[in-house]
Amino acid sequence: MRLAKALLLRLLYGVVSLIFISFVAFLADEVAPGDAASVRAGEKATVEQIERLREQMGLKRPMMVRYGEWLWKAAHLDFGTSYYGTREPVIDIVRRNLPMTMKIAFLAILLSAAIGIALGTAAAVWENRVPDRAVLTLSTLGVTLPNFVLAPILVYVFAQQLDRLPQNWGTPLVAPEWMYLVLPVCVLAARPMATLTRLTRASMVETLKQEFIKLAVAKGVPPRRLIFRHALRNAILPVITATGTSFGFLLTGSFVVETFFTLPGIGREAIEAIQKGNMPVVQACILITGVMFILLNMLVDLVLPVLDPRIRESQV
Amino acid sequence: MRKRDWMFWAGAAYLVLLVLGAILVPIFGPAYTEEVGPKFEPPGAKYWFGTDELGRDVFARVMYGARVSLFIGITVQLIALAVGITVGVLGVFAPKWFRVPLMRFTDGMFAFPDLLLAVLLIAVFGMGVQPVIAALAITHWPAMARLVQTQTASLKDREFVTAARALGGSTAYVAIRHILPQMWGVVLAVAMVDLAATILSESTLSFLGIGVQAPEPSWGSMIMRARANMQSHPEMLLWPCLILSATIFALNFVGDGLRAALDPRSK
Numbered sequence: 001m002r003l004a005k006a007l008l009l010r011l012l013y014g015v016v017s018l019i020f021i022s023f024v025a026f027l028a029d030e031v032a033p034g035d036a037a038s039v040r041a042g043e044k045a046t047v048e049q050i051e052r053l054r055e056q057m058g059l060k061r062p063m064m065v066r067y068g069e070w071l072w073k074a075a076h077l078d079f080g081t082s083y084y085g086t087r088e089p090v091i092d093i094v095r096r097n098l099p100m101t102m103k104i105a106f107l108a109i110l111l112s113a114a115i116g117i118a119l120g121t122a123a124a125v126w127e128n129r130v131p132d133r134a135v136l137t138l139s140t141l142g143v144t145l146p147n148f149v150l151a152p153i154l155v156y157v158f159a160q161q162l163d164r165l166p167q168n169w170g171t172p173l174v175a176p177e178w179m180y181l182v183l184p185v186c187v188l189a190a191r192p193m194a195t196l197t198r199l200t201r202a203s204m205v206e207t208l209k210q211e212f213i214k215l216a217v218a219k220g221v222p223p224r225r226l227i228f229r230h231a232l233r234n235a236i237l238p239v240i241t242a243t244g245t246s247f248g249f250l251l252t253g254s255f256v257v258e259t260f261f262t263l264p265g266i267g268r269e270a271i272e273a274i275q276k277g278n279m280p281v282v283q284a285c286i287l288i289t290g291v292m293f294i295l296l297n298m299l300v301d302l303v304l305p306v307l308d309p310r311i312r313e314s315q316v
Numbered sequence: 317m318r319k320r321d322w323m324f325w326a327g328a329a330y331l332v333l334l335v336l337g338a339i340l341v342p343i344f345g346p347a348y349t350e351e352v353g354p355k356f357e358p359p360g361a362k363y364w365f366g367t368d369e370l371g372r373d374v375f376a377r378v379m380y381g382a383r384v385s386l387f388i389g390i391t392v393q394l395i396a397l398a399v400g401i402t403v404g405v406l407g408v409f410a411p412k413w414f415r416v417p418l419m420r421f422t423d424g425m426f427a428f429p430d431l432l433l434a435v436l437l438i439a440v441f442g443m444g445v446q447p448v449i450a451a452l453a454i455t456h457w458p459a460m461a462r463l464v465q466t467q468t469a470s471l472k473d474r475e476f477v478t479a480a481r482a483l484g485g486s487t488a489y490v491a492i493r494h495i496l497p498q499m500w501g502v503v504l505a506v507a508m509v510d511l512a513a514t515i516l517s518e519s520t521l522s523f524l525g526i527g528v529q530a531p532e533p534s535w536g537s538m539i540m541r542a543r544a545n546m547q548s549h550p551e552m553l554l555w556p557c558l559i560l561s562a563t564i565f566a567l568n569f570v571g572d573g574l575r576a577a578l579d580p581r582s583k
Contacts, residue, residue, distance in 0.1 A: 017427040021436075028439040144564055146516055148523045148539055149557040156550050167547075249429050259524055260543065271524050274439050282439045290432060297427070 007302060014298040021290040022074070026067050028286075029279040036280075039083045079284035084276060090284045093269060098288070101265040104257065105250040107185045112193035113243050119193075120200025120239075121232060127205055135197060142194025147256045151187045158183060168262050184261045188254065192246035199242050203235040237308050244300035248293035324573030327566035334382055334563060341379035356549055365555045369545055374552075377533040378559050384534050385563070388449055389514040393507050395453040396460045401503075403457070404464025405491050408472055419465065425458035434517060438526050448527050452517055456510060463506055467499040501578025508571030512564045519560055535560040
């Protein structure tokens with residue numbers, strides 16, 4: 001019963017977050033200078049023409065009514081049309097750019113989970129010895145070093161000095177696509193890799209001190225089996241939660257990487273749209289990443305009791 | 317402990333130099349917008365860090381960038397401190413109908429990634445120094461509020477507080493004179509570390525081109541500009557990247573050192 005209540009509360013929390021982010025996204029177009037009517041009327045339009053257009057487009061209705069309508073359309077993936085350029089539907093712009101963001105975020109999270117768990121386990125096994133110290137230093141560096149400082153270092157070494165990888169996304173591509181993604185994925189993965197490493201290490205150190213491990217050692221379980229079968233399986237749960245959360249952060253954290261490597265993704269599109277004042281695109285990009293982030297976090301929290309009987313029981 | 321001390325003092329020394337440079341550069345240094353010499357000059361006696369693609373003194377620009385970054389970072393932290401302390405104390409002492417929704421709201425602010433919310437707020441407020449301050453203050457106060465709230469809650473039932481209350485101290489008096497002074501050390505240490513995060517966020521926004529706008533120099537926008545010339549002059553990336561990273565490391569070292577020294581509970 002308690003578990004059901006906790007899950008329900010979590011669900012409610014997620015819904016409130018969704019309403020909040022959608023409302024701020026809606027506000028972006030309200031507050032910013034220039035609205036849909038003045039853009040559609042063109043630069044030469046008189047004030048009266050714009051006013052009349054506003055009336056026709058229903059922009060004079062109360063704000064909450066328009067918010068409701070906007071949200072209803074957004075829920076059906078209708079974000080209006082772009083203010084500038086070809087004036088194509090915003091959803092087409094999103095469809096074109098979202099796959100790249102998803103792709104690098106997904107690859108980055110796989111990479112950071114694989115390496116993070118491996119390094120963290122190694123550090124815990126050799127606690128306070130050389131490998132542990134090296135891993136800790138590396139992960140401190142990974143947490144602190146800004147993305148856009150790491151990126152030029154990697155580009156300088158691998159693209160310019162060694163000349164192994166292409167530097168910028170360009171059309172047409174002159175190399176296989178994966179070669180363009182190596183550096184962005186590495187840069188994107190650096191931070192989650194560092195946090196997952198630390199988390200795995202902390203969790204493993206804690207687990208290795210417990211009674212059942214001592215029992216396993218006394219029973220003569222071989223070390224490899226002890227670490228992977230007995231300890232890691234128990235220590236991995238917080239890491240799984242954090243991996244889910246990190247994935248959400250990667251979706252939204254792709255602004256910097258996409259801008260630096262000029263990748264056609266949703267983050268770069270959003271930044272360009274802000275600079276141009278192309279509000280429908282900004283709203284769509286931010287709403288979509290925000291919603292994905294919130295849903296993902298909700299999913300992680302809801303799935304966790306399924307994975308871990310300890311959480312289930314503590315809340316029953 | 318030794319190593320900690322060493323890192324603390326190195327960080328503190330660096331920060332003193334940086335602050336001195338940021339204060340003194342308008343008095344002694346060249347103006348950052350002026351084209352002082354030949355383009356892409358290597359570092360030397362005349363131009364300490366060399367010159368950039370428009371022949372401007374990179375050292376002066378980096379130092380003006382420090383002024384901008386420190387100004388934004390410290391302003392944001394002051395706002396975050398003011399709001400965070402108020403919310404944190406209210407989160408313990410206010411009546412329940414106010415306190416519970418307030419802390420729920422504070423927790424709700426954590427539901428969004430900092431950067432996403434900051435970018436969204438920039439979209440609402442526009443670009444430039446003041447919008448950046450507003451956006452970062454809004455994304456950074458909840459952490460401070462949480463810290464103050466947990467600290468206050470843990471101090472509220474201690475004996476010296478009960479004694480002050482028994483002597484007739486009002487809630488406001490007890491909170492301000494007895495509880496808050498107990499946590500300055502931790503709050504200061506956390507503010508130092510969060511200052512690093514603030515400066516990083518500001519640089520990120522400026523790097524993306526939606527933060528501090530030209531001609532005002534900022535480390536983030538310097539990196540962005542240098543990135544455009546990376547093919548021919550990769551060395552332009554060196555100084556802004558180096559100074560930005562060093563500042564972030566130094567603030568972290570000093571913050572961690574302060575916390576270790578001032579908070580007896582953490583080792």
